Amino acid sequence: MLCSNAVGLIKQLERTSDDTVPPYDTDNIRIVLQEMKSLYDENVEIVNSTRDHMEDAMFALKIRHRALKRNKRCLLAYLWNRLERIKEMRWQIGSILPAEMKCNFSPSEEQWLSNYNKSLASYMRTIGPNGGLNLLQNLKPPKSLYVVVRSLVDIGRIELDDGEMIVLKKDAQYMMLRSHCETLIHQGILEHVL
Amino acid sequence: MFIENLVIDFYNVIAKQKVLILVNYDIDAICAARILQTILKYDAISYTLIPVSKISDLISSYKEHINNFKYVILINCGGTIDIVENLEPEENVVFFIADSHRPTDVCNIYSLNDQINEDTLDNEENINNESRVAKRRRLDEQSINKRLWEKNRRRILFEYSQFSYYGRSTSILMFELSWQLRRDNFDLLWWGIIGVVEQFILNKIEILQYLNEVEKISTHIGRLCANNDQVIDNSSQNSVTSSQQSSVSNLKINCEKDLQLALYRHWTVENSLRYTMFTAVGLKLWAIKGEKRLHQLLVEMGLPLAESRQQYYSMDLSLRNEFHNMIEKMSDTRNLTHITYPSFTLLQGFRTKYQAADYVYSLLALLSNNTRSKNLRDCFYEAMDALLRVRKDLLDDGIEKSKKLLMVMFKHVQSALDMKQIMTAGPFYYMVIQEGTINAKYCSNPDCLWLLATFALKAYVTTSRKSKAARLPLIASAPLEDGYCIMLGVPPVTETTPRSFFGKAFEQVAEKTGSVIQADYFDSTAVKLQVADRAKIFDALVVLLS
Numbered sequence: 001m002l003c004s005n006a007v008g009l010i011k012q013l014e015r016t017s018d019d020t021v022p023p024y025d026t027d028n029i030r031i032v033l034q035e036m037k038s039l040y041d042e043n044v045e046i047v048n049s050t051r052d053h054m055e056d057a058m059f060a061l062k063i064r065h066r067a068l069k070r071n072k073r074c075l076l077a078y079l080w081n082r083l084e085r086i087k088e089m090r091w092q093i094g095s096i097l098p099a100e101m102k103c104n105f106s107p108s109e110e111q112w113l114s115n116y117n118k119s120l121a122s123y124m125r126t127i128g129p130n131g132g133l134n135l136l137q138n139l140k141p142p143k144s145l146y147v148v149v150r151s152l153v154d155i156g157r158i159e160l161d162d163g164e165m166i167v168l169k170k171d172a173q174y175m176m177l178r179s180h181c182e183t184l185i186h187q188g189i190l191e192h193v194l
Numbered sequence: 195m196f197i198e199n200l201v202i203d204f205y206n207v208i209a210k211q212k213v214l215i216l217v218n219y220d221i222d223a224i225c226a227a228r229i230l231q232t233i234l235k236y237d238a239i240s241y242t243l244i245p246v247s248k249i250s251d252l253i254s255s256y257k258e259h260i261n262n263f264k265y266v267i268l269i270n271c272g273g274t275i276d277i278v279e280n281l282e283p284e285e286n287v288v289f290f291i292a293d294s295h296r297p298t299d300v301c302n303i304y305s306l307n308d309q310i311n312e313d314t315l316d317n318e319e320n321i322n323n324e325s326r327v328a329k330r331r332r333l334d335e336q337s338i339n340k341r342l343w344e345k346n347r348r349r350i351l352f353e354y355s356q357f358s359y360y361g362r363s364t365s366i367l368m369f370e371l372s373w374q375l376r377r378d379n380f381d382l383l384w385w386g387i388i389g390v391v392e393q394f395i396l397n398k399i400e401i402l403q404y405l406n407e408v409e410k411i412s413t414h415i416g417r418l419c420a421n422n423d424q425v426i427d428n429s430s431q432n433s434v435t436s437s438q439q440s441s442v443s444n445l446k447i448n449c450e451k452d453l454q455l456a457l458y459r460h461w462t463v464e465n466s467l468r469y470t471m472f473t474a475v476g477l478k479l480w481a482i483k484g485e486k487r488l489h490q491l492l493v494e495m496g497l498p499l500a501e502s503r504q505q506y507y508s509m510d511l512s513l514r515n516e517f518h519n520m521i522e523k524m525s526d527t528r529n530l531t532h533i534t535y536p537s538f539t540l541l542q543g544f545r546t547k548y549q550a551a552d553y554v555y556s557l558l559a560l561l562s563n564n565t566r567s568k569n570l571r572d573c574f575y576e577a578m579d580a581l582l583r584v585r586k587d588l589l590d591d592g593i594e595k596s597k598k599l600l601m602v603m604f605k606h607v608q609s610a611l612d613m614k615q616i617m618t619a620g621p622f623y624y625m626v627i628q629e630g631t632i633n634a635k636y637c638s639n640p641d642c643l644w645l646l647a648t649f650a651l652k653a654y655v656t657t658s659r660k661s662k663a664a665r666l667p668l669i670a671s672a673p674l675e676d677g678y679c680i681m682l683g684v685p686p687v688t689e690t691t692p693r694s695f696f697g698k699a700f701e702q703v704a705e706k707t708g709s710v711i712q713a714d715y716f717d718s719t720a721v722k723l724q725v726a727d728r729a730k731i732f733d734a735l736v737v738l739l740s
Contacts, residue, residue, distance in 0.1 A: 171571035
């Protein structure tokens with residue numbers, strides 16, 4: 001049946017959850033493209049050969065043309081949605097995506113991602129007076145920039161993201177930037193207190 | 195130097211800086227730290243807060259953390275020791291000391307480079323005394339008669355540092371800072387109140403001083419609660435928001451006369467009467483006849499025995515409403531004058547009222563509750579969290595523990611009197627809590643030992659027939675781990691101002707006998723020493739004081 005592969009691509013994308021990108025289905029895409037090529041060729045042939053009996057060929061022509069358009073739409077939707085998902089992942093996970101995700105991308109998608117990263121970074125550098133603003137932090141407005149944390153273990157001196165040194169001793173209480181201590185809380189070094 | 199204006203000289207200096215906060219283990223300090231934390235949070239000032247229990251602890255914590263900080267705030271610690279000499283700070287480090295311990299070390303006030311800022315608006319007498327010392331110091335360059343001057347200087351310094359006592363509560367000072375910054379709110383005021391009431395309950399300040407504070411606080415209550423009333427007015431006009439705002443108006447602090455009965459709202463009346471120091475001393479409850487006297491009091495009050503053994507909140511409502519009047523009426527005839535004192539109650543919604551003293555007892559129990567599974571710092575944070583309104587479970591847990599603590603104290607005093615463990619040594623009494631006693635672990639906390647010693651002394655004085663008894667102080671000693679013990683002096687009952695000269699006395703004794711006394715506590719009346727040296731020290735004290 002015409003267009004079944006193209007719809008299959010969409011369905012395949014639909015079946016996976018929103019926060020993953022399924023492997024780039026090169027085979028199916030090639031089949032769809034081939035189908036489109038053959039449809040186009042057949043159309044061209046009809047138009048060239050049967051100039052007189054246009055009336056009879058018109059239906060076949062129209063059906064093929066619709067099928068062509070539909071295939072195109074499906075392919076574009078497939079690619080567009082994949083890009084949307086990749087963009088989403090970029091904002092959620094960060095500029096460097098894990099390798100097991102990247103292996104599902106097509107080469108052009110990878111290219112697009114690196115371009116996207118570049119333009120995002122250069123945009124962020126231009127915001128604000130000093131050195132830009134990290135838009136990726138605090139996607140939702142935080143209640144407070146600082147949080148009170150308690151150290152659970154003796155770690156000693158560590159360096160924070162902004163180059164400041166801090167001494168973490170067991171049972172001391174700190175007020176720190178939320179962004180600084182988030183990873184430390186994940187690691188179980190700090191505990192958030194009220 | 196003393197700070198005159200808290201906002202300009204203290205707060206504006208630390209704003210936008212990183213600060214290191216060192217907090218002593220006592221209730222006043224915890225409340226003050228909580229208030230300060232809240233203020234700093236509004237301005238997003240990052241800080242590191244470390245609890246310190248002893249002077250050695252202070253020094254080691256300071257050295258560990260100081261590298262990153264230029265500003266250090268000491269809460270209820272460090273005022274009585276020479277900071278520059280002990281901590282050996284770098285040139286650019288600035289200290290702010292908010293300490294209710296007195297006397298403040300002279301070197302801290304007149305430090306050469308003004309590195310240390312005393313965070314107190316101190317009482318006049320103190321400052322005058324100091325300036326005299328300074329003036330004399332300046333005069334000496336021209337003076338020929340240097341020796342006379344030095345003698346004089348030493349005398350003044352000695353007089354100044356002779357007694358150790360307590361000044362204004364630090365937490366109320368912090369509350370005033372928040373007030374001046376227009377950041378005061380309900381919780382901050384309540385924490386400030388707890389700090390003041392703690393000083394009163396633990397007998398650290400004079401009653402007059404306390405009444406002064408109460409008066410000041412009541413104006414704050416008027417201001418902050420008036421806002422609440424306004425909220426109610428608004429909400430009645432604007433019915434849509436009324437449901438949200440009524441939760442705010444359910445909070446209320448009342449300043450009212452209350453009974454000096456410990457925890458009675460959360461306990462049974464009988465137990466509360468029995469285990470409160472005030473009534474126990476007044477009725478001599480430890481004696482065999484004590485129980486009879488207690489029952490007689492209940493009878494005369496018209497409170498059925500069955501009711502008095504119920505939890506207070508499940509007592510008959512009419513009895514509960516009458517309870518204050520009944521006991522007040524009885525108090526004069528029963529040697530219990532001044533059973534009421536002005537206090538504060540916190541009302542949240544429709545639950546049981548909490549008296550400020552309930553908080554104090556609860557926190558005290560939480561602080562002294564160090565067992566094997568919990569170290570001191572866990573206790574500190576537990577007490578700190580119990581102040582939050584959302585952590586009422588901790589507070590109630592503390593109240594249960596403090597009941598136990600009060601019972602233990604009462605039983606200890608009873609047995610000490612029965613076994614004649616309180617002994618005279620000429621110019622003072624002494625009481626030694628032997629190692630291995632079940633209750634010994636409660637006594638390693640200076641605050642608890644202080645409470646116990648005061649209780650014991652008062653009880654002893656009422657039983658003693660000698661008229662001299664009331665004029666003698668008491669030294670209590672309790673075991674610590676590793677062959678050390680803590681020793682602490684309590685001023686005599688007749689002394690109206692709760693100040694004690696033992697700090698200086700211990701120091702001199704140590705000089706004379708050559709034994710090692712570690713004045714490691716921020717309160718100079720308490721010292722740590724080897725158990726083996728104890729007898730020697732007692733002998734030397736007798737010689738010194740007689």
